[in-house]
Amino acid sequence: MLVFDNVSKVYAGGKRAVDRLNLEIEEGEFVCLIGPSGCGKTTTMKMINRLVRPTEGKILLNGENLLDKNVVNLRRSIGYVIQQIGLFPHMTIRDNIALVPRLKGMPAEERYRRAEELMELVNMPKEFLDRYPHELSGGQQQRIGVLRALASDPPLILMDEPFGALDPITRDSLQAEFKNLQQTLGKTIIFVTHDMDEALKLADKIVIMRAGKIVQTGSPDEILRHPADEFVEDFIGKERLAQARQQLQTVGQIMNPDPVSVGMGETLSQAVRLMRKRRVDSLLVTDGAGVFRGWVTVEMIDRHKNWDAAVADIMETDVPTVRADTLLRDATRNILVRGLKYVPVVDERKQLAGILTRTSLVDVLYDSVWGDAEDESSGLPADGEGA
Amino acid sequence: MDSLQNFFSEYGILLLEKTWEHLYISFAALALGVIVAVPLGILLARLPKVAGLIMGIAGIVQTFPSLAILAFFIPLLGIGKVPAIAALFLYSMLPILRNTYIGVKNVDPNLLEASRGMGMTAIQRTVRVELPLAVPVIMAGIRMSAVYLIGWATLASFIGGGGLGDLIFDGLNLFRPDLIIGGAVPVTLLAILLDWLLGRLERTATPVGIRMEREGA
DSSP, X not given: OEEEEEEEEEOTTSOEEEEEEEEEEOXXXXXXXXXXXXXXXXXXXXXXXXXXXXXXXXXXXXXXEGGGSOHHHHHHTEEEEETTOXXXXXXXXXXXXXXXXXXXXXXXXXXXXXXXXXXXXXXXXXXXXXXXXXXXOHHXXXXXXXXXXXXTOOSEEEEESTTTTSOHHHHHHHHHHHHHHHHHHTOEEEEEESOHHHHHHHOSEEEEEETTEEEEEEOHHHHHHSOSSHHHHHHHOHHHHHHHHHHHOBHHHHSBSOOOEEETTSBHHHHHHHHHHHTOSEEEEEOTTXXXXXXXXXXXXXHOOOTTSBHHHHXXXXXXXXXXXXXXXXXXXXXXXXXXXXXXXXXXXXXXEEEEEHHHHHHHHHHHHHHHHHHHHHHHHHHTOOO | OHHHHHHHHHHHHHHXXXXXXXXXXXXXXXXXXXXXXXXXXXXXXXXHHHHHXXXXXXXXXXXXXXXXXXXXXXXXXXXXXXXHHHHHHHHHHHHHHHHHHHHHHTSOHHHHHHHHHTTOOHHHIIIIIIHHHHHHHHHHHHHHHHHHHHHHGGGGGGGTXXXXXXXXXXXXXXXXXXXXXXXXXXXXXXXHHHHHHHHHHHHXXXXXXXXXXHHHO
């Protein structure tokens, strides 16, 4: 829908606020531009509604160069929300919401009906329409600010740190409400912020910028899982990364990759020997291609007197497995709900990759609960600072 | 009490005539001042580089002695009401110009950014955002100008412009305190009345939302 093709903004004196930026934004995407102040994120956004004119390169909106369009019509077709809210104090809430439709020449009756519809959309009472901006709280004002941007139903909305000036509780509820609204209405959003939590919460795609360049682009999960460099890591923050790592750890990362397995064709006596040698009470069974088939336990062998039978004859085949790339948080739930002691881990070709035991889960738990505390306490005596 | 009655019976008609002349000169100058200074002030708010220079010049003009200005217009426009109005107009400019400039300049830049981003044209931004928001400040300038003008208009008498100044200067020349008071009191009353009326107008002209916001605060 929106394509930045080698776009730069160079200010007098040669400062490159935005430096040869390439970016593609799909329809319906919620894109967060994020970075430290002065990284060019706001400049990048303002080039879309031409509040800032690019020095080089071109920006295509649905295939058309933005600079070829009539600037006033262009802006009327793009929603715009700013941090300072910018409601007009001399207009009622109704007139504020209906402003862009009015500029576009929509008759009064129609645009006021639109204002009422929008108020319903966010569950705000219609009485507010007759009030003036100063009579509303900051959170209510910014809700109106968002509605004003939605009034003419633009497919694209630009938001410049819209929730930055609100108190944390109001911000949280507005974020949730807005994300909901965006998904319902299917709008494309370009959202500038410097708050990583906000970006992680809202974005489909996060664009991290630094000194006018894009450092990394990706979904919140991708960025948390694979920060491109140290700058991104620092920007996300150690704490958040550690938290995310647990959230995003996969089964493959913590499983025991060397499970005790036995071929389908082996005899029970061979299996028992293996169990004794490795000191385990069950074996995972694989076929010649390494594909996981089932398991045998010491009880199953014990019940079956004929130790010359093949493992394949007595093994339990109805065994739950888990894929190595499953997120740990999903797998854990499964294991706990079913009360399993362990789960075989398979790869995408169903080949046995490892085993996830309760022990490995407990290790993760230790790491997350006591891992940091241990580091701190071990440092304490040396520092001579008691708690 | 008798002398007051005598004064009115003798000078009543003249007083009315002179009051009318006085108002006429003042309002003509004020109207010209508004017509020129308000648009100029808006323009200057857009041209910060030129603004300093123009405001400086207007400030200097303001310091010229009023009599000198009036006299200055005699060789250009002769005597009578026209040069008087022209001179007073020059004076009325500065308060209106300065207040318009400041009023427009002080409009929250975020509002202008929002209106630009929403696709208002330059004219729409001026008419729908800047002017309504600057109205209280502009009106205060006009009000100040009007009160000054009522005072200064007495000097119009010097160059044959008429007005209540005629009574005052006649009184001074003829050692007639009753004429001096008879001219000065109406001038004062006019100034007070006009100040009050324009104060009402200022309130009416202020957009409701702004007025409520101020009175609430």
